[in-house]
Amino acid sequence: MTVYVENTNSWQFQTHGALVILKKNILLYYLKPPVLIFGILFPVFFFLAFKMGRPIAAENIVPGMVAMALWFTASSVGPLVTPWERRAKTYERLIATPVSLQAIITGDILSGLLFGVGLSIIPVILGLLLTDAAISSFLPLVSGIILGAVSFSSLGVLLAAPPASSPSNIMLLSNLVRLPLLFVSGIFLPISEMPVWARWVSPLSPLSYAGDLIGVGFGRQAYFPLWLSPLVLMVLSAALMWGSYKFHRRWRSKGL
Numbered sequence: 001m002t003v004y005v006e007n008t009n010s011w012q013f014q015t016h017g018a019l020v021i022l023k024k025n026i027l028l029y030y031l032k033p034p035v036l037i038f039g040i041l042f043p044v045f046f047f048l049a050f051k052m053g054r055p056i057a058a059e060n061i062v063p064g065m066v067a068m069a070l071w072f073t074a075s076s077v078g079p080l081v082t083p084w085e086r087r088a089k090t091y092e093r094l095i096a097t098p099v100s101l102q103a104i105i106t107g108d109i110l111s112g113l114l115f116g117v118g119l120s121i122i123p124v125i126l127g128l129l130l131t132d133a134a135i136s137s138f139l140p141l142v143s144g145i146i147l148g149a150v151s152f153s154s155l156g157v158l159l160a161a162p163p164a165s166s167p168s169n170i171m172l173l174s175n176l177v178r179l180p181l182l183f184v185s186g187i188f189l190p191i192s193e194m195p196v197w198a199r200w201v202s203p204l205s206p207l208s209y210a211g212d213l214i215g216v217g218f219g220r221q222a223y224f225p226l227w228l229s230p231l232v233l234m235v236l237s238a239a240l241m242w243g244s245y246k247f248h249r250r251w252r253s254k255g256l
Helices: 011-029 033-051 059-073 076-089 091-097 102-128 138-161 167-183 195-202 206-217 228-249
Strands: none
Touching: 011 076, 011 102, 059 138, 059 167, 059 206, 076 091, 076 102, 076 138, 076 167, 091 102, 102 138, 102 228, 138 167, 138 206, 138 228, 167 195, 167 206, 195 206, 206 228
16 A cells, blocks of 8 residues: 655645645634734724824825725734634644744735735725725835735734734734834825925835825825835835844744
8 A cells, every 4th residue: 555645845735735825824813803903993093083083185085994894904913813722722732833934924915915805805895986086007006005914914824923812912012013113104294294204104104105105096195105105115125024024033932
């Protein structure tokens, strides 16, 4: 009898492992209350509270809602998955499998990516139906949503690296990072109208570039060159993925 042993180092096996982790995250974590609150309700009420009583044009309201929904949804899955795994004592079983750490991180990033892209479509549809906003260019809009989701999801996975078993601790750290970046990203106030110090800080946020591309998709004038935003988002995504792997590998034994 011939016994076939699958090569666990093959890219096919690791890709399958990443997809299995993606499926597990979808089934277990997408409908968790913290994900729904921080990923959906929080940005909606936050933006409406800021807009209330201010004469903001539809071409600024809708891109802002889309960018904020993408920012919070794509980055909300990663900071919650790993702490829940640690608290449930399944994290050590996960890293003991033949699936590599890179595949585990890839599965988590894909989870945030799909969650962010899927839910960001809702404010796009509502904006087209309920306001005078119209899509003037699909390519910047789609590239802003997809590249932004990759970058934001990678940031969320990086923020989950500290060895904490309580999701609330990681969410506190996550909001300490996400909220300041939100305010300097041109969502509430165009970057050109910000104070000088904020215009200097704004290029450090991936949301600045994604929001700029989404705004161009709805007919708003670009702040950054159109070729620059996709390039920066890809570079930031690669850097955040590399940082996620490095810090998760360094701290994974402390989280057991």
